[in-house]
Amino acid sequence: MAQALLKWVGHALDLLYPRNCRFCTTPLTETQVGVVCPACLATAKPITPPFCRRCALPFSGQLDAQIECGYCQDLEFHFSSAYAACRAEGVVRDCIHRLKYNREIYYLPHLAGWLIDAGRRWIDWAQVDAIVPVPLHPVKERSREFNQAKLLAQELARAVGRPLWPQVIRRVKATPSQTRLDARSRRVNMRGAFAIRSAAALAGRRVVLVDDVFTTGATLDACASILLRSGTTDVIALTVARGV
Ligand SMILES: [Zn+2]
Ligand SMILES: [Zn+2]
Numbered sequence: 001m002a003q004a005l006l007k008w009v010g011h012a013l014d015l016l017y018p019r020n021c022r023f024c025t026t027p028l029t030e031t032q033v034g035v036v037c038p039a040c041l042a043t044a045k046p047i048t049p050p051f052c053r054r055c056a057l058p059f060s061g062q063l064d065a066q067i068e069c070g071y072c073q074d075l076e077f078h079f080s081s082a083y084a085a086c087r088a089e090g091v092v093r094d095c096i097h098r099l100k101y102n103r104e105i106y107y108l109p110h111l112a113g114w115l116i117d118a119g120r121r122w123i124d125w126a127q128v129d130a131i132v133p134v135p136l137h138p139v140k141e142r143s144r145e146f147n148q149a150k151l152l153a154q155e156l157a158r159a160v161g162r163p164l165w166p167q168v169i170r171r172v173k174a175t176p177s178q179t180r181l182d183a184r185s186r187r188v189n190m191r192g193a194f195a196i197r198s199a200a201a202l203a204g205r206r207v208v209l210v211d212d213v214f215t216t217g218a219t220l221d222a223c224a225s226i227l228l229r230s231g232t233t234d235v236i237a238l239t240v241a242r243g244v
Contacts, residue, residue, distance in 0.1 A: 078224035084242030085118035112155035129205040153210040186218035203231035
């Protein structure tokens with residue numbers, strides 16, 4: 001009932017205030033979800049093979065998709081593989097920034113759409129026991145009012161029909177912003193940042209870890225590391241975007 005009412009209010013608002021694409025101002029049709037037009041969404045750069053099977057870093061040219069890049073050989077990530085929908089550029093990066101830093105929640109359907117497409121393409125969901133979002137520190141989550149990784153994981157869980165475990169990892173250390181740090185400093189920065197709430201639930205499980213962006217992989221790796229130490233048998237990372 002509430003849903004039907006919301007939908008009706010949405011339609012009424014569309015009539016009063018026609019929606020326009022937030023990037024190119026083209027009017028959006030009533031049936032179009034979100035705030036970005038299909039033409040602008042189509043400018044996203046999907047990550048297609050060949051890419052590193054460990055960290056989703058795309059390669060140019062014709063290479064075996066099973067290859068592992070030099071970066072991964074050095075860092076030895078704890079997740080067995082990572083997949084990312086798109087390069088963290090242009091419309092994708094802008095949608096993420098507006099959602100995260102301007103709290104413009106209506107970009108979520110677009111980000112979730114990219115994430116779900118990639119998840120369906122690359123992951124065998126019959127082998128996955130749960131979907132786990134990368135947590136934010138409670139103080140940060142309160143000030144942002146949401147955790148974008150949790151919202152994305154929620155949409156993914158609904159789409160692929162797997163359980164969502166949003167509470168299993170806790171962020172116990174409020175890490176300073178990582179944007180100015182290199183890969184190694186980010187790893188050091190993440191030490192002791194996470195804790196596990198219920199290790200018993202994780203024993204023998206295979207999980208998909210969800211975040212918005214894979215930049216150096218330090219945050220995802222810290223989560224994967226603590227999941228494995230708590231008995232998880234396999235962690236696959238999945239993100240909307242990959243910094244390249
Ligand atoms: Zn547009
Ligand atoms: Zn790699």
